[in-house]
Amino acid sequence: MKNPTGAFLWILVLCTATRMPAQKQGQALIDSLLSVLPAAAEDTGKVELLAMLSFNYYPINPDEGIKYGKQGLKLADELHWQPGIAQLNGHLGINYAVKADYPTAIDHFLSALNGYEELGNKNRSATTLVNIGNIYLLTADYPQALDFYLKALKVQEELGNKKGIALSLSNIGLIYKNQSDMPRALSYFSRALEINEELGLKNNMANNLSSIGIVYDNQENYPKALEYFTKALEIQEELGAKDGIAKSLSYIGSVNFHQEQYEPGLQHLYRSLELAKELGNELVRADNLSLIGAIYLAAAKDTAGNSLGSLGFNGNRRSALLQARKSLDEAIAIQQETSNLKGLAVSYESLSEVAAMLGDYENGYHTQRLFKMVSDSIFNLEKDKKITQAAMQYEFDKKEAATKAEQEKRNAIAREKMNRQKLLLYSFISGFALVLVFMWVFYRQRNRIKSEKKKSDDLLLNILPGKVAEELKTTGSAEAQMFEQVSVLFTDFKGFTRLSARLGPKELVGMINECYSAFDRILEKYGVEKIKTIGDSYMAAGGLPVPNLSHAADTVNAALAIRQFMSDYNKKKSEDGMPFLEIRIGVHTGPVIAGIVGLKKFAYDIWGDTVNLASRMEASCEPGNVNISRSTYELTKDAFSFTYRGKITTKDNEEVDMYFVDKLIS
Structure with a gap:
């Protein structure tokens, strides 16, 4: 399959730390690595070599990336080298994600996560959690995506990693945006933008500005949306970031569409479409085609006929509808191939209207049913509940961690105080008093054990019925x-x-x-x-x-x-x-x-x-x-x-x- 989304893979690349020099990326580096591979000894050095090949192949030929990744993973397993096993699983996850084989990608990312957690590598654990969340986000499984983003945020807060914190805040905002919770989405995007401005990360700032623009667009605050999209475009043009430019042009075209400014809207969208084709960004390409189809549909629905004239159809409504259908069919083909459920729902809805206006009622009814089916699979009450529960669990865990840290601090002070008292006591007390001390310690320890046993029994009874708890303790x-x-x-x-x-x-x-x-x-x-x-x-x-x-x-x-x-x-x-x-x-x-x-x-x-x-x-x-x-x-x-x-x-x-x-x- 084709690359499902350039934006998604950009996140994956950012989140997978590697040691390879940036100037050697691409085919030149692959050729260099392949030339030394036959002479490599069967050791950890060869594992690293295969890992680099697997990673560098993902944008060029993910099948080759998977082949070398599996070879490296097999050797790392034979050597019982945990860092290599974790790294290869992460690279295989990226390659499978490029092929849109998301279940297999998730399996490898979870294996990588387990490895990094066992190694105590919190940085890699956090980035792997983000990668897993990205896949669930892409497939519209919002509760799972939120769960992994919150876990990543927790680790990044422990590390004090501001860049990682901003990334997780942005991703969480995206979840709420996709669930139409715009006030909460705006809050998370704004917090992320503030951190990225502090760090001077212009590309991330542009992404946050675009996200805020999308929120305002959804709230129908089009002047604000245009303001933020334009700011994002200015930064991306300054950076020469073609992918970002394509997205911002697409967003501006969307605002033009909502403001019924169809002619400039098409100009922006076709410019974006050309860049998306050049970059192979199928997600942006599909979004542009869907929006172009929606504009032609809107022009055909303009009873005054002014829009048809400005777009060159000279009052020919059927021509506009046929052009809309052509664009929407292209968009749907890409969205089906990349499992883009949210985009697919929007395109199906527009296509059902086009079919109805063309008098093709059978296809219109069929497409409307497809729209309903896809929409229901994304937005349902159970997923809303799970998202709320995940956020609640995060707050519980955060509070529990703070309480535990405070208790450990008090325990440390108490232990230090007790140690000083014991030292003073042992320096001045006689042998008989020392015996009394030992007796006291023994008695106190016995009571402590008795007290802890009672606490344990009480806790068990709080979890289980009395009869069941007694059976569990006995047998x-x-x-x-x-x-x-x-x-x-x-x-x-x-x-x-x-x-x-x-x-x-x-x-x-x-x-x-x-x-x-x-x-x-x-x-x-x-x-x-x-x-x-x-x-x-x-x-x-x-x-x-x-x-x-x-x-x-x-x-x-x-x-x-x-x-x-x-x-x-x-x-x-x-x-x-x-x-x-x-x-x-x-x-x-x-x-x-x-x-x-x-x-x-x-x-x-x-x-x-x-x-x-x-x-x-x-x-x-x-x-x-x-x-x-x-x-x-x-x-x-x-x-x-x-x-x-x-x-x-x-x-x-x-x-x-x-x-x-x-x-x-x-």
Whole structure:
């Protein structure tokens, strides 16, 4: 396949440190390396030689780059040379990325990352994290991209690497821009620009200026967008950066299009297209073709006909539409080949309009369906939730690291103070006193061990049910169990993603923590077992790990108590003029399998259709209510009053009755 995006590979090159002299890059260096390869000894020197060949081949012939990369990796494995293994995996990742074989590229980058982390090479770890994020960004897997960019940012902050910090901030801004969160995108791009201006990195400044221009363009602030795109173009022309010039011309053409200035728009886009062809930049080329098609479409839609005349069509609307279709077909072919989902969605949308105006309704309908399918694969609620969760996790980790560092500082001071006291004590005390000291140390150590054991037991009981924790301590493992009848409870907050866009991660985590802590106390009161939380979802179950006959009533009582707590909580928030959280609660009763999963950070979890149907009960609930299934209703109908809601169909095409729980019958 062709190079998917010059901009992407430029980032990859920046992020892969090498020792080769810049003046020898290209075919001349490859010829030089090939001439000495046959005489090279089977040692680490040959590994480095093969690594240089693999890296230098990526822009010329990635298949050759892969061939030499595999040879180098095989030799490095035989020599058990970890630095070489990590470096070769990184170079193979770049070559596979050029071929748009992204799954294989990810595999090699992850292997490189593991190697660099084992070697303690934080610089290489950070750049590899960025490369992985770049691939996920290119394939529109925004949650994964954000996760790796945040990890890279954390490492770069530890290193104090301002250039790396600016790069990660730019990439994170790009994620939010692609998810249409423009205020947050603008914040990250501006922070990156400030750092790059401080460092005097003009090329990076131009990239940040372009990104800010894109944000303003999306916000329809076209004068501001044009201002920033023009600043970026001036820097790129000063640097002679043809790739950057092509992009800036394309961006300016896009602004012209939005301002209905079609003639200058086409002039800028065709200039950009010519440069993109020269450079082999397929991403910019496809974007230009898509925009050119959109301009011809807009001219054809101009009922006054002025645009058709200014573009040389002399009122011939069909000619403009045919020209639009030609450009869009070319754009789509490139976007399909390079897996550019976002660009593909835009081109499909324009092409469906062109087909409809040409009277080709069958193709118009087909293209519209393709547009919907691609759009839905990029923008969906689950990915928005995962992005919020990744940002929340980053804030948690950052806070935890700061707390740990402060505690270690206090411990060091305490240890130093204790050492001085011991030294003074040993200098003046008699032999009998020394014996007493040893006795005291022994007694204190015994109590400390006892105290630490209690802390460990308490922590285990906080993670696992008591019965399961005891089994784990006694035997070292815990068997999974089948429970014939358990009542599973799910809660979820309505509008959580929109609220997360209004609040910072710290404020959002504070609200969630306040609610979940209250839920924990309620579950403890009614004897219901908390299972886990997943972002803004909370899961619990009654009737395990020790079966009982009251599990359904216990779980419904807990659900009503949670509903009442949230009602009081939201009332107070509303009176204070603050955002609040509306809750949905679902309960279903049936069989489950329960046990411990994982080897590290293990957790007690449950599985089965009962869990899935309980989740459906929650999803089908209305905010501020408790929605239960027929099976739960049959076990609790004498204790509570209900409102029948109708049926839902399960994935097995079975119909299940639903009921709102009104209140406990006195």
